[in-house]
Amino acid sequence: MSDRPVFVIGCPRSGTTMLQLMLHSHPRMAVPPETRFLVPAYYRRRTWGDLRVPQRRKALAQWIATDRSTKFRELKIDKDEFIRQAVEGPGSLGSVIGTAFRMYADRFDKARWGDKRPSYVKQTDLLLRLFPDAQFIHLIRDGRDCVASLKEMPWYTLDSFHAVSTWAEAIDAGDRLRRTLPDDTYYELRYEDLTDDPMTEMKKLCHFLEEDFAPSMISPREAASQAVPQHKVWHSNTHREVTRSRVGSWANRLDEWEIALCEHVLGERLLANGYELTGAPRPAKEHVTACQKTMQKRKASRSRKAMRDRFNRLREPSPVGALLTTTQQSLAGIPQQRPEVTV
Template sequence: MSDRPVFVIGCPRSGTTMLQLMLHSHPRMAVPPETRFLVPAYYRRRAWGDLRIDQRRRALAQWIATERSTKFRELKIDKDEFVKQVMDGPGSLGSVIGTAFRMYADRFDKARWGDKRPSYVKQVDMLLRLFPDAQFIHLIRDGRDCVASLKEMPWFTLDSFHAVSTWAEAIDAGGRLKRTLAADTYYELRYEDLTDDPATELKKLCHFLEEDFSPSMVSPREAASVAVPQHKVWHSNTHGEVTRSRIGSWANRLDPWEIELCEHMLGDRLEAMGYELSGAPKPAKEYVATCHKTMQKRKASRMRKHVRDRFNRLREPSPVAAMLTSGQRSLAGIPHQRSELTEPAV
């Protein structure tokens, strides 16, 4: 049976929380709420020093467990026990981070863990450095519905041009991943197909994950009380049955100029993903120019961050890749533990 980590990725407001709950409803998988310590720990990795040294691992573990911004508390695991297991574990950044997720899975007596954060779609290279045996599920939703939903979120403080750019970036990143990652590593799934026939789509997804399908995945609302924090009121729909009520609602939620902009800027991508265009007229030139300018600024920012990260990779104080799962240990050249060996024939 597989023990590979699983990451749910995509554009924000594309249904990733619903998919998180479906996976969490599987008897072998645990996928927590967003914890927000993985990315900061990675980008601050030089500050932690050599994690092969006990006190350095302790410092990182205590930061993860006590820093308020990390949301470690959402995992509801014992802080002291977490620090202890990190101290007893391998000296790599991925191992320290992975220990928190493994302990979360242990809470539910499950063999595998996952993580969900839409923005990971643009950080898969980083995730594969941390967890080289990881699998990725990219959930795709009509970009017009994503833009309409993003506009309504209290945490999305940017404008419609940024919302359009956010969806385009997720789709473009997914295209690159589809071309470069192995078929057993990257999987695409449309939100509309998942909500139309959950059982069929989840069976196909389970095949990708090398897991048996579980009917409990189709109705994940019970998992919502465990895996969706109550303060996230914008995820209230996850507490009910799977619904298609919001599909195509962009027609009533977007202003005419926004529909025009979406179909002009995203049209090729929408059609490539199987979405029909409404035939809206071309948007005003100033809207197109502003959107192009927004996309270019965001791209430049990503490139600067990428360059800094490539430079920091030359000065890493300790190993990055996790050494917890069977695949990770094999890649690191660590012998299998006795419990993983096939029992000798009697």
């Protein structure tokens, strides 16, 4: 049986919370609500110093467990016990972070853990540094539905041009991952197919994960009470059965100019992923120009961040990769202990 960590990725509002709950409904998998400490801990890794030193691991674990920005409380695990296990565990950044998720899985007596955050689709290199045996599930949804849904979110303060850019970036990142990652590491499925025939799609997904299919996965309402915080009212649909009711709802939720812009800017990507176009008229030139400028600015920002990270990799104070699972230990060259034979 596999113990590899699993990450659910994709464009925001593409159904990743629904998929998180379906996975959490598996008897061997625990996927918590979104936390906010994995990526910040990685980018601040030089702050913690050499994590082979127990006191440095303690400092990192205390930050994860107590800083108000981390949402550690969503895991509902004992803070002091987490700090103790992190200090006693392996001396690497991924090991300290992974200990929190492993303890979450232990809460439910499950063997594997996962994590869901849509933006991870653009951060898989980072995640593979932390968890070199990770598996990624990229959930893809019609970009027009994603744009329409993003616009309606209380936490989304950007404009439609940013929403269009967000979907394009997720799709482009997925294209790169499909070309570069092994078949047993990266998996794609469409939201529309998942909601149309959840049993078939989850059986195929379980095969990728090297897990037996569990019928509980296609009715994840019970898991919603455990893995979706009550204050996230925009995830209210996850407390119901898996449904196709929102498929194609963009037609009534987007303005005509937004439909035209989506089909012009995202057209090739939509077609490549099996989505039909309406033949909307060409969008206004000023809309196309504004969208292109937004995409260019976002790309430049990502490039600057990637450059800073490459520089920081030259000055890392301690190992990054986790050493918790059998595969992680094997990749690090740690010999596996053979079980003792009693006579």
